[in-house]
Amino acid sequence: MTGASTGIGAASARELARRGFHVFAGVRRDRDADALRAPGIEPVILDITQPGHIAELAARVGSRAGTLRALVNNAGISVNAPVEALPLEEWRRLFEVNLFGHVAVTQALLPDLLRHSGRVVNISSVGGKVAMATFGPYAGTKFALEAVSDALRQEVAPLGMRVVVVEPGGVRTEMGERGIATTSRLAEAMSPQHRGRYGPLVEAIKALTAAGTTGGTSTDTAARVIAKAVTAARPRTRYTVGRDAALLTRLSRMLPDRMLDRLLAATLRPYYPKPTAG
Template sequence: MTTSHEIRDCVVVTGASTGIGAASARELARRGFHVLAGVRRDQDADALRAPGIEPVILDITQPGHITELAARVDSQAGALRALVNNAAIQINAPLEILPLSEWRRQFEVNLFGHVAVTQALLPALLRHSGRVVNISSVGGRVAMPTYGPYAGTKFALEAISDSLRRELAPLGVRVVVVEPGSVRTEMADRVIVATNQAAAVMSPEQRDRYGSLIQAINAHSAAHTPGGTPADAAARVIAKAVTTRKPRTRYTIGRDAALITRLTRVLPDRMLDRILVASLRPHYPKATTA
């Protein structure tokens, strides 16, 4: 906790247990902010707690947790300078096989939870001309096969961010989108596990249709993650989005994200389809390669 003679401005970071969120909490604390870092479990809080970092138990799908967070922000001596909406889950699965309950769960966490937190903290952000930083994804610009559920949430987050930016600009609150590509975090392994769990309940006919595709998607992810951007480097981009005086509306993280976002602006859909198919081809099981 800060003392009365050491009042720090505050930043809220959701999804700070691991990966980009944890790295961002540490980077923002290093830059002099008091970070309210949302985590799901007590052990995550214990691992993250450090000078300038105050972990708070936060499930952004739980209204009670959000109410408690807003009350904590209002009790903070320093101004709320930014909300970093980072929490996310991901399951890659063909549209046909993923139950609607899992679609809804991804949208609850990756979209509606962020809306709820933003609604609760906007009064404080408006009082202090703060900033909303929404962590999207390169998947908010292009949807690989099986990425429909996750990319759907990120495309929606991008649209909401655009609308919110235009609503709040006259009121002094900036809205920034950050679009990471491949980042070296624990999330990639969790995604593969979740994807395999979803695939395990496929019917034989569905396995014939999608089994090789799912293996290729998992292999593609496993191959690209080790060469991805380190979480600490991603955190520096997010900190820039929080602190720079005149931020851009969007920042990418990683060369892959920068390249893909450029391609989506200039290439027709069919050409982009062919590029994505070619990127997956080396990762299909050998026995099914034509």
């Protein structure tokens, strides 16, 4: 499992270990490894943008006797910014972590997964189905991950492998808090023109993200859904986590684009900063 330092990843590692799995849990720092280490959980220092780390993981997995049951691609970062205002190097960094890193890990472990009729579980997002304003960068990576998952599912199904996507909505994790901090940093770096065009929108998004972080689904609930995706004998191709994800993915299939735009704008409207008297 990648991205197991905190949040959904850490909770899923513990849930799978509780169910009897031996979990290779990818973390970025030694202190995260120390916090997560437990019976059934073997922390691995893993930056999925580093080919050397991925090669070491593949060797470590291959050297262990037993069946490789599943790869859970959970690592990710959150970046919210208007399309016009986000520097290209930030776009590239986001895609390296949220998409290309997952492809690299999948390519490295796929031979073992194929030998054992395992499965790939890709942690996407409701943002892989619906993109609100300023979610273009993050949702772009998740839309792409959904497409890669669809293609991979069809490619390996005849070989006895399954590919499953999990789409969380708002979940109470540190990722939301980190995302707000990143959004603030990027907003401070915007040009005066960009701030004039998008400043209130960015503030509204930060407030909406904070509300979703505090009122979202628990990581334990998300972990149980991920464990189901790993263990179900006949898993669905997609699982949602949380009522918001279930509702939005359903609406995205039913509503015309402009009607969905109006619904998302109405959802965001209460979070805009109130005008100050003066």
